[in-house]
Amino acid sequence: MDPVEQMRENWRAKAREVGKEFVAPRASEIDAKGVFSWEIVDEFARCGFLRLLIPKQYGGEEGDITSFCLIVEELARYCASSALLVVVQAVGTMPVALGGSEELKERVLTRLAKEKGLICFCLTEPEFGSDAASIRTKAILEGDSYRINGRKCFITNGGVSDFYTVFTTTQPDRRIEGITGFVIEKGTPGLSVGKIEEKMGIRGSNTTEVILDDVRVPVTQRIGDEGVGWWLMMRTLNRSRPAIGAMAVGVAQGAIDYLTRYGQQKGWFTKKEIPSPYLLEMADMMVEIEASRAIVYKSAQMMDEKAKGIPVQMFSAMAKYFASDIAMKVTTNAIQMLQWEGLTRKHPLERMMRDAKVIQIFEGTNQIQRVVVAHNLLKR
Ligand SMILES: Cc1cc2nc3c(=O)[nH]c(=O)nc-3n(C[C@H](O)[C@H](O)[C@H](O)COP(=O)(O)OP(=O)(O)OC[C@H]3O[C@@H](n4cnc5c(N)ncnc54)[C@H](O)[C@@H]3O)c2cc1C
Incomplete structure (x- = not known):
């Protein structure tokens, strides 16, 4: 088997084993109680699923999209909420891996790869879901930092993350060309978690509002240039x-x-x-x-x-x-x-x-x- 195929097969086999032995026995309870399972986070971190798409130089696995899909499919056979953990971690880190500065990658990706940390992806707003080009969360440059105000909703892992990848507008009149992303760390003053959603499905996943109230974010935490978000x-x-x-x-x-x-x-x-x-x-x-x-x-x-x-x-x-x-x-x-x-x-x-x-x-x-x-x- 060629090495790429072998790597994919290894990921599939690992996910199948973890799905069957670890996730399956917990799936029904997670759903019934609507609880977020830190036990599953620990296990996925141990297996490398939560650092799958992070490049090797930052301590990740540098897996490919096919391996990503194989892992998610195998886990979802037993529990979609648990499989979503793997997806959201990848979705939160990808903008940083694709467009972040070296300094930002070192800070965010290395920490996520080496520790158990979680990251979420904050785009949707109460009035703008499908129409993402119209988001209103605003970032205003003041000296060497931005002041961010807005409200995000239906954010997976919003209440349990260490890092928040947040999409804002720096120039609302430019629509998609005015969208800019930032990484904000948990505990930053002004960043808080709002309502926790009670959902009919994927109930083991934490879904919350994320509120940004005069959050000060250094320019170094911007993902790429203004307008590339x-x-x-x-x-x-x-x-x-x-x-x-x-x-x-x-x-x-x-x-x-x-x-x-x-x-x-x-x-x-x-x-x-x-x-x-x-x-x-x-x-x-x-x-x-x-x-x-x-x-x-x-x-x-x-x-x-x-x-x-x-x-x-x-x-x-x-x-x-x-x-x-x-x-x-x-x-x-x-x-x-x-x-x-x-x-x-x-x-x-x-x-x-x-x-x-x-x-x-x-x-x-x-x-x-x-x-x-x-x-x-x-x-x-
Ligand atoms: C469990 C869960 C987890 C989520 N996690 C995240 C997350 O981690 N991060 C995040 O940013 N968001 C997240 N979301 C939000 C999700 O991506 C949005 O709900 C979705 O994009 C739809 O947006 P909306 O709910 O505002 O619906 P709207 O955009 O208001 O759409 C309402 C209805 O109109 C339809 N519609 C809208 N525009 C058009 C059009 N142009 N043509 C045809 N039909 C149209 C839609 O299909 C829909 O049926 C999550 C949602 C759920 C349910």
Whole structure:
């Protein structure tokens, strides 16, 4: 096996083992209680999942996007909330790795790689989610620091992070060209955590408001130049959307794994009709899961090969929206197959269905991904 393939296989095997042995036994309780698990953070930090995309020179693993997707898929088979930890850590660090100064990288990436620290990605605001170009959180340069005011909402790990990657506007009239990113450290005066969201799905993930009230941030904590924030954010999301697609594939695969075990126990597949109607329905599901998987790993491969002349953004968007729509369909149908039993907490399928619903919404709604694909169609 070539060394890159070997590296990917090692990550997949590690994630499969950790998913099965460590995450699976905790998944149901995390969901029922809606608690954030520091035990899982510790385990993921120990395995290297939380420093996966950080370059080696800062103490990271320098993994690729395919490995990222493999890890997320394997973990999401058991618990989407836990898989999201890996995604958010990557999404928070990527703008710094892509565009931060050497000094900022040394300070943030090295600390995250060597310690257990968490980082979050703060873009969404109460009035601006899909329309990210209109964000209002404002950063004003005063001497050698910026004064930042604004409010972010629905921020994953907002209440548990050590670092906050925050997108602001430094020139609101310039829209996307006025967007500038910063890294702000926990404990900085004026930075506080607001409401903690009670969600229907991905309940083991901490989702909060982040409030910025006259926060003073040195110029050295700006990510790249003023006005490059949009570009950094889009490059980050193009790399993370395949992983969100992989999370959806994992959830759907988890549902079909469960159905298979359940069906075998109930004797679904030993009826006289060959093959049984249950099995035929599961065959349809499996085809759709494999189609999702194919598109997810194609988009990841494009990122890893830095494909030129191909609209990688379109494939990332397709991966996210196709795979999450399929996860929604598969989990809903799986519940239907178990009938009333499927609605109960005795089985993980209702949790998987609630998690799939969230995947259709975050990291850019599926409607927005459809718009991205539509725009790219015209460019082809
Ligand atoms: C669990 C969870 C975790 C999240 N974590 C983070 C995070 O860590 N960081 C972060 O910054 N954000 C995060 N978000 C926010 C998420 O990315 C936004 O919810 C999402 O981008 C949609 O924004 P919105 O909720 O403001 O909806 P809106 O943008 O107000 O959209 C409302 C509806 O209109 C549709 N719509 C809007 N514009 C268009 C259009 N042009 N064409 C077609 N349809 C359109 C949308 O699809 C949606 O159905 C998270 C959300 C959730 C649910």
